[in-house]
Amino acid sequence: MGSRVQGWLRERLGGPLFGGFLNRTVPEETGLPHTLGSATLFLLVVQVVTGIVLAMDYSAAPEHAYDSVLFITNQVVLGGVLRGLHHWGASALVVVVGLHMLRVFLWGSYKPPREVTWMTGVLLVLLVMAFAFTGYLLPWTQRSYWATVVGTRIVGTVPVIGGWLLQLVRGEAEVGPVTLARFYAIHVLLLPALLVPLVILHLYLVYRHGIAPAPGAEATVRKTKRFYPDQLADDLAVSLLALLVLFGLTAIRGIPTEVRADPSSTTYVPRPEWYFLFFFQLLKYFQGPVWEPIGVVVLPLAVVLLLFFLPLLDQRPERRPRRRPYAIAAAGVAVVALAGLTYLGAVQQPPGTRTPPSGSSQALVERGHEVFVANKCLSCHVVKGEGTDFGPELTHVGSRYTADRLATLIRNPMSANPQASMPAFDKLSDADLQALVAYLLTLK
Amino acid sequence: MAETASAAGAADGRRGFFVRLFWALAGAIGALVGVPVVGAFLSPALRPREKAQWVAVGPVASFGPEPRLGHHVHPSQEGWVNVTAEMQVWVVERPGGRFVIFDNHCTHLGCPYHWDAAARRFICPCHNGQFDINGTVVGGPPPRPLDYYETKTEGGVLYMGAFHRGGT
Structure with missing residues (x-):
């Protein structure tokens, strides 16, 4: 029965179904390092699948975006898991696609006849970064808002047409409702429309030229193994491992809770997501009217062009790493530089950060807001027009109470008013209480 | 043939x-x-760009030679939304009663910066951009002096007008 259906379909569609792709052979030495490409594809599929369902409950408007994301996380069945997979999947994708690229570079697999495979791969890496950048704004948090302000400003520093480009990317002079809708459309419509054909082309080229044999073994008689099921089993095992890591990160680290975007903030210190930190850090070293545009525009453009045209610039057929000392050294320098800049960007504290009121640090206030959100204070209180006015409004609470008084009121509301209907938040840790008070004191 | x-x-x-x-x-x-x-x-x-309008920043008396944050409600049309966000600018009084109003975004990449009274400098926390009280770059990556707004005072109230790129 099954074979009759298959035969019927084969007659209609022509040729074996996926047969050519699955029933091919690959060099025997194809192994774990080669699973990085399929892991990248797998993570892309996870992003697409989780993204489709996330989009069903997401609203791309500044008034609703943050709340719709909270709704997904807290109200949708398994919504937190879904969002966790999408959130951590993005980071995992950046890591895995980077490793995949590095593997191909070290093996010299971009060399003839696989130049175009590499070039489509570079375009796909750029697409992944574009996905990361546009997706980052969507939760409309302080972090995502300000990272986008700074990120789009980078476009604005392009000589001559910068202002025009900035307006084009943001859709308006400032990052606002138009920007959010634009980024959403780009993230869920434009980029996938570019991604799908490029992935198909990339896979077709992998199939057409076959997996590159081990460097130096090109001329020898090649032992082969089957792609399906031999190599594909390895691929699936690694994909499963990646998926388990995503679940693990979601369960253990959760999704970072963040503060709602506040465009009028002057105390917030913008910082990008970790995968853009290296660039953020790099920009500190390019100073003045001459070097600044070089660091912001010229250097990144040069690196991208160099990567894209690499197979045309380096046409020596030699693929063995030992015979390519300069290429390997360049890769080493690039990896060390990326890791170093990311590390410095992560640990360097911004100098002279303006201290928010009452001597509390920015971090403490932010932690306090997290506590505020986590304990659902807005279910009974209003802050700046948001929340439910069951209890007293808190918009200016910081100017009415001292820190000690606030702490007492939170721990034991009945101490002030025996009729108080607010539950006692006596399970809060001292650190969380202190942070919460620090946050409340900023409400003036 | x-x-x-x-x-x-x-x-x-x-x-x-x-x-x-x-x-x-x-x-x-x-x-x-x-x-x-x-x-x-x-x-x-x-x-076409929105035409600048005069917006009140506050009573003249509330500002002085030391930089202070001025709050103003900036009504603008962003796409289909009328935004009336409270925005902030840095206001400095110059000798002779003239005022300078700086846009509060660093000219490097637009991070909000702050006044460090001890160092007598505006300092941007993102990439260590530094400006003196006149908005001139004294350190870090910013490519041009602070952006500023036209100012006028009327009836004891300070107003801000058209935006100008720093150094122009």
Whole structure:
């Protein structure tokens, strides 16, 4: 029965179904390092699948975006898991696609006849970064808002047409409702429309030229193994491992809770997501009217062009790493530089950060807001027009109470008013209480 | 022989005509779809800039020679939304009662900066950009002095007007 259906379909569609792709052979030495490409594809599929369902409950408007994301996380069945997979999947994708690229570079697999495979791969890496950048704004948090302000400003520093480009990317002079809708459309419509054909082309080229044999073994008689099921089993095992890591990160680290975007903030210190930190850090070293545009525009453009045209610039057929000392050294320098800049960007504290009121640090206030959100204070209180006015409004609470008084009121509301209907938040840790008070004191 | 050549020529002519026709039709279709699509996509960049209006920043008396944050409600039209966000600017009084109002975004990449009274400098926390009280760059990556607004005082109230890029 099954074979009759298959035969019927084969007659209609022509040729074996996926047969050519699955029933091919690959060099025997194809192994774990080669699973990085399929892991990248797998993570892309996870992003697409989780993204489709996330989009069903997401609203791309500044008034609703943050709340719709909270709704997904807290109200949708398994919504937190879904969002966790999408959130951590993005980071995992950046890591895995980077490793995949590095593997191909070290093996010299971009060399003839696989130049175009590499070039489509570079375009796909750029697409992944574009996905990361546009997706980052969507939760409309302080972090995502300000990272986008700074990120789009980078476009604005392009000589001559910068202002025009900035307006084009943001859709308006400032990052606002138009920007959010634009980024959403780009993230869920434009980029996938570019991604799908490029992935198909990339896979077709992998199939057409076959997996590159081990460097130096090109001329020898090649032992082969089957792609399906031999190599594909390895691929699936690694994909499963990646998926388990995503679940693990979601369960253990959760999704970072963040503060709602506040465009009028002057105390917030913008910082990008970790995968853009290296660039953020790099920009500190390019100073003045001459070097600044070089660091912001010229250097990144040069690196991208160099990567894209690499197979045309380096046409020596030699693929063995030992015979390519300069290429390997360049890769080493690039990896060390990326890791170093990311590390410095992560640990360097911004100098002279303006201290928010009452001597509390920015971090403490932010932690306090997290506590505020986590304990659902807005279910009974209003802050700046948001929340439910069951209890007293808190918009200016910081100017009415001292820190000690606030702490007492939170721990034991009945101490002030025996009729108080607010539950006692006596399970809060001292650190969380202190942070919460620090946050409340900023409400003036 | 000559007949064959002329037949081939006729065929080439006919084929050439159809090749040209094909590309003309393809071009027309592409343009008909492409112009509205590309036009709508580019429209934010083609739209004329909003005209600056005078906005009150606060009573003159509330500012002094030491930089202070001025709050103002900036009414603007962002796409389909009327935004009346509270924005902030840095206000400095110059000798002779003149005021300077700096836009509170660093000219490097737009992070909000702050006044460090001890160091007598505006300091941007993102990439260590530093400006003196006149908005001149004294350290870090910013490519130009702080952006500023036109100012005027009327009836004891300080107003801010058109935006100017620093150094112009």
